[in-house]
Amino acid sequence: MSRYKSYHTIENLPNLIGQEVTLNGWVYDTTSKGKLQFIKLRDGSGIVQCVAFKQNISEETFETARSLTQESSVSITGTVKADERAENGVEIDVTGLKLWQLAKDYPITPKEHGIEFLMEHRHLWLRSSRQRAIMRIRAAVAKAIRDFFDGNGFRLQDSPILTPNACEGTSTLFSTEYFDLGNAYLSQSGQLYAEATAMALGRVYTFGPTFRAEKSKTRRHLTEFWMVEPEMAFFDLNDDMDLAEDMVEYIVQYALKTCQPELKIMGRDVSKLEAVRRPFHRMSYTEAVEWLNKNNVKLNKKNQDGTESQYDFPWGEDFGAPQEEAIMSQFDKPCIIHRYPSEVKAFYMKRDPENPKVALAMDMLAPEGAGEIIGGSQREDNYDLLLERIRHENLSEEAFQWYLDLRKYGSVPHSGFGLGLERTVKWISGAEHIREVIPFPRMIYRIVP
């Protein structure tokens, strides 16, 4: 029994048929038919139709019901009735009505709107049933992630968000002044710090916001997004891939178990999600390149005069969206591509002892065009090789002194990966655009609301 305030919610109404309840919420839609007023009430847990019949209630209550507008806040008292005419089998026979506030000119009508308008009203758009469904799926995916790690011996260790330097030295970072210590940067990954905490606690994960100042403008990029990054001592690349598969399977199956109504609102084909069972597909980068060339997937490259030419895909080039899409078109569940050319990968990734031209890196691509949801690797654990890579990339040796220390005092093989929360939610929910799967998206041309 909770000691804080509790009241009836709409999702629980089927258990309360015949009882009188008071519901607190907002008017989703109204329509009238003479002496009948139909009020669709939403309370965050669901929507129920409330029927106010003039002969059953006072004149004043009926007039109040008649005056209600979209998104007015109300408490409605009435009897729960099973009714076949109702959309979800239950409706409320109104006996009492308290108006908290009459909303005037709510901008988002039940009709169609353009994306620009909706984004400007994001703070209100979240109230609509489709957006609410996405946010509930997002909450479920985040819970599944935490449950999975907490239940498998991992400890949550938060990495700092303000950092003194670029983690990977490649992406553009947001910078800010940090007292007398010069510039600080918003973290684009918690991984390097997770490596340190993994050496302290064995298996850890960080789960927090990350920031990329790149001017990406696609339906799968945000400038601020949430990422979960596990880091495991004594895990090699294969252990890392096994963990990634287990985790993604768990997340998808958890969403299926707990979010059926939401997936239905989204019109999601759940059979596609049911198919997400281990083992996933795996192929090496080299095999993927062979597959691309065997299937005649060409690489488009701009010439200097602006024209485009097509080439066979050269070994050593990184995959772009067209290559990933082509590869995934043959699969109905995720695929891990591993052992990429080390030249296109970050300095901290360990090179394959059996072939130094490739790094022990892996990406997991999701099906149905969802693209890359995971990037990970086994980390370079040899002090001299890591130092060499830092120098080769022209990174500050001094700034990475603490990171090199991890290779100096009890270095062990270790691995980890990062999973993008929004990309995962986009895939599972079937949302068209990543801006719909975070309450307040931060994008190159939008920071309001």
Place this chain on the structure above:
RNA sequence: UCCGCAGUAGCUCAGCCGGUUAGAGCAUCUGACUGUUAAUCAGAGGGUCGCUGGUUCAAGUCCGGCCUGCGGAGCCA
């Protein structure tokens, strides 16, 4: 940053080859209706045609510049 597209009522859009008073549906307001689900019916109000300069007897319409946004690429989760 590059390529492409758009901006007309609160919203979604139409507006022809430049032409006389700027159009529709929805939303809003008023009225009718005991079963609506994007109700229906009758009526009403609602416009700096993104901004700016130009061409023209005449510009929402043609041309230039700017602003804002959208779609995609690259980068990546």
